[in-house]
Amino acid sequence: MGEVWEATATGDGGFARRVAIKRLSAEHEQSASLARMFLDEARTASRLHHANILSILDYGVVEGVPYQVLEYVDGVDAERLRRRGLEVGEDFPPELALHVCAEVAHALQYAHEAKDGAGQPLEIVHRDVSPSNILVSWTGDVKLADFGIALARDRQERTLAGHTKGKPAYMPPEQVTGGNLDGRSDLFALGCVLHALLTGHSPLAGEDRMADLLAGKELEPSDAIPEDVRDLIARAVRRARHQRFQSAAEFAEATGKLLAARSGRAGRALLSDWMARVRAKEEARARPVSGWAGAFLEVEQLLGGVAAPTSGSAAGGSVTPPPRSEPRPQRRWGPWLAVLALGGMAAVVRPWRLGLEAAPPLPAVRLVSAPVPAPPTPEQDVAAPEERLPTDPEPAPKPDAAPRAQEPPTKRPARAPSPPAHRGSGTLTVGGEGALRAVVIIDGERRGHAPLLIELPLGEHVLELKTPDGHLLGPERIQLTEFHTPAAPLRWVVPLAQGASGTR
Template sequence: MSASIHPAPLMLGPYELLQRIATGGMAEVYLARRAGPRGFQKVVAVKRILPQLAEDHDFVAMFVDEARVCARLAHPNIVQVFDFGEHDGELYMAMEYVDGTTAARLVRAAASRGEDVPLEAALYIALSVLRGLDYAHNARDDDGRRLSLVHRDVSPGNVLIDRSGAVKLTDFGIARAAEIERRTDAGQLKGKLGYMSPEQVVGRELDARSDLFTAGIVLAELVMLRPLFSGHSEIDVLMRIRDADLTVLDRATSRVPDDVRAVLYRALARDRALRYPSAAAFAEAIEEILRRRRLQVGPGKLAGWITKLGLIPTGEVETPVSESSVRPTATLDRASPTPESPRITVPPPSAPPPSGNPSPSDPRNPAELAPLIYRVRTATGVTIGPMSYPRLVEMMVTGGVDHRALISRESLPFRSAVAYPELARFTQSAALRWDDNVFSTANDKGPIDRAVLPSRMFRLARKRETGALYFRDGARKKKIYLVEGVPEFVVSTDKSELFGEHLVARGQVLRMEVEMALSMLPRFNGRLGDALCGLGVLRPIELFRAIHQQMQDRFTEVFHWRSGEVAFVRGARSHEETFPLGFDPFDLVLRAVRDAYPEAELEAILQPLESALIVPVVPLPVRLEAFRLGEAEENVLREIKRPTPFADVLRAASRYASREETLRALFCGLSCDLLRAEEWRRLTSMPPRPV
């Protein structure tokens, strides 16, 4: 009788891999066991990079970063990393095994059964997460220096609850510490859709207060049993987060007690300066609610409730890892707390392909598109072409082809451009037309004066004007549309400022990908961003951030102009389908000055004020914080408390600010009506000086 043959166990270093329990776009996680002498065994979760990505240096670097960060963290509310090793060239990480469930599953289960999460359970989970965050935010290296750690992915799927009721935060795979160098391409997604802070959406530098915002989302959803930020598309969700739109919380009056609502409003403030200053302060606010309500919380009560809910069946072991620790990347789905929440996708293009252009069987395959050839006949009778569709669009957008020109497609006779559906957006958009007739005295026309331009921009913002600023310098033209003083849309004839060129210059897309998207514009209503998303080149959050940056760059670029004319057409609107970008016009003006006015030029502009008396404006027309000045610049303005000679201001400020910082502060203060000087008033009302 032959002996039975058992296959050798699958080993990764000293760990026997028992069962794969999760897999995703970056890594896979196994239930594993480490055996020791005299019957010792330890059950752990082992994460390893997917074999096909083991040679990808970026993924490997992120994996190593996660191990390095987590190895420093030892706290009862954080999943611990025990070991990090390499086996036959393959990296792995051994983590604490959490036998239980997640906050995301808890919310879904409660919602599907029509039950509320007990308030004490919701508060206890949030309190545990905040204690773990407080520890992580204050973690230090071996030399006692703060790591400045930001988790950046606090979400219900990353909040684990074991069968004993202990709550642990996991997945520091995209955490950011000051000492870690890693790829941070503009627009790179950090965090899950629906669980980001407003500053995370627009790509600003993050600090610990970003985690407090997302912890607030987790608490809100535990109490409400529905997403705090949802929408028909990713862009809708991102816009609601960016604006900190708490409409859903406002309406949940029956589910959210007033004292909890007050805590959430502070944690979810759009301005991070208005949030709790630390995770500890947020935790103290929750502890105060528990004391006032005399609620008894702890792991035992939570364990009993999740067992009663059926999330911890007796004798059955649940997946011990977070729902996102394997970093899936192939879906746009949001891990939604309720079963009926809509799928988050990019809306499909609504415009049909133009007649005569065969519809491809797969919009991702541009080779199936029959390229069309166009010719243009100008008002003077000159024929331009032949040219491709992308080239024609470029010329129309940059003013090379007037919207009144006649167009011929293939061998068809010349017709008005409005006759071609694929050109509809470019012929009907008022924003894309360049009308030189606006430069008249009726539209407050004047020459561009660099000394006056910031002041002009500030006053339009302060008066909450709606209209369009037209700029021209020979063939170069630009329009800035304002809605109640805030820049909404900026167009330019400069080819380098086109959206595709902007993306290529920043390394976000390849030129080949832009060309592919341009060929698909008719299917996407002439919108390059939508085409890039539809082709999978950009994700919606990347598109949002790219548009935000492009509009900001277009706005500040005009401050570099040294000649030309400017006119303001009051009441003009772009009529473009734009989403509010949330710019602060005062902050934008300061950024433009910082970027476009070197110290030598500031010196020259302010030279006539050498004997002037600088007078502070009281009260200030706009609070100083709105300009987001540097600390030294802000101190220059704050120290001018009474009329002071210009030279004395420079001399006093030299103790805490550089000369350039002082000059910039004075220039912005005078331009933005924070300071007054009689000589400045005369200077800015004089005809412009030659540059």
């Protein structure tokens, strides 16, 4: 949906600050719905000032394309945090998972209680609490990011009836069925995050887990998790909201008590020490580290999977994307060289478009990632071959160029986006209480039971459901496009009343 740039905001007297610039990608620029979502995210995040929430510093529109200026976090997201440790022989202990989730719970408590300037509740529900939206810096900061689909009282873009938004592996049952949401819905997702940090997967992983939960069978956390932590997770992911933690503050208190009982050290100290060990081992192995881009390179809905540069890439050199099969119109970057207002200070932002004949010397902005499809959830992740990106030669210096006052940014190895696991396919989900355990028939072929997430070739398909009591729902014609990804699939949600009514 978007692309993110690393930038340097500069001002008088040598003022400089690293920031990130997030903007809609070229293929989504003309979508009025996505533009409203982008503005909603900026409006919501701008009202939230908390140590555990990623800050938005500015918002604007250039050439009709909206952008956000965001706080820069030097680190990785929680989805890759555990994996990075295991790659260098560092287990991710329960104490660290408890601390990360306690910090996110503090952020959620603040967001759930936030009020507008008139003192009226904003009624914020994040709706997308997942490991990829939790950023962890190398010094131990934990930030909740991406309020792109968050509910709020004055939100402009509304979810259409029969549609749901979020990641299926972290959705509470009331979100899957299109019911009313509140703060306890986010706590269900946070319980799934805690499970994923300890095991590598959500307790909802598996074809029948959500169906069983909707049918009344509670989720059972993995036996590999310590019993005290398992009990906490089991309470967070209860089907009925009144049986879960009733507030994020209560969740944070419970995780804090468990952490104190298991370790005599502060959670932040444990996390920063662990991060330092991981980074040191990575550097010792001479593996390119993506920490410079981690905060935004790994935000799930924006950037997708990445692949490390191969040995044929020159470290520190500029990187060009793979050649495109179709020519794309040149974008005029003149307006993007304008001065942006950042907290009342001048911030010279110089976007640098990759893939031109030569990059301008000493760029103040580097592209963190080109737009790529949103990544699949861990449960549907399919390994894709890594791509090698050739490096551009360094541009020759111009003898008559005036010296720059700004120091050039340190060049770091960039990482290229992995190609999609399945080209020419889109993702469909079928669910809702009315579809529970129904046989899913697509183009006349039985494809499993609802709830179901499945990849299909792009184009038109005919969808039917046969409920357990023999009723037939459909046929329904659907149109899959390349924008229907595992993170943002086309959804057919059948309410309970419709499922009981039989053939339409």
